Amino acid sequence: MSDPQDTNDHAARMAALEDKIAALKGGEERRPHQDEHYSQAQMAWRMVIELVSGLGIGFGIGYGLDALFGTTPWLMIIFIFVGLAAGVKTMMRSAEEMQRDKLAELAGKTEED
Numbered sequence: 001m002s003d004p005q006d007t008n009d010h011a012a013r014m015a016a017l018e019d020k021i022a023a024l025k026g027g028e029e030r031r032p033h034q035d036e037h038y039s040q041a042q043m044a045w046r047m048v049i050e051l052v053s054g055l056g057i058g059f060g061i062g063y064g065l066d067a068l069f070g071t072t073p074w075l076m077i078i079f080i081f082v083g084l085a086a087g088v089k090t091m092m093r094s095a096e097e098m099q100r101d102k103l104a105e106l107a108g109k110t111e112e113d
Contacts (some may be wrong), residue, residue, distance in 0.1 A: 024079035058083015
């Protein structure tokens with residue numbers, strides 16, 4: 001079995017090591033910058049998905065209507081452009097939402113100062 005003296009010594013060494021690591025880090029957390037980076041990447045992917053899904057839905061509707069009415073490829077072309085416009089509009093709405101959130105965050109930081 002292990003000696004209680006060794007266990008106490010091990011715990012003391014671990015505590016000392018943790019203190020040294022905390023001192024080297026300077027107590028400064030880097031998480032907010034990393035969280036912001038991931039948040040921006042998530043928003044970028046969201047915008048890309050919104051655009052591609054608009055195009056895909058427009059293509060699907062146009063292709064389906066073309067098959068139904070036999071007007072190939074005219075309705076598909078029209079609905080691809082409609083889907084593109086809807087995707088861009090949704091992207092712009094997302095960008096406005098991001099900007100509004102960022103301005104609110106900056107306004108909150110200025111009031112704290």
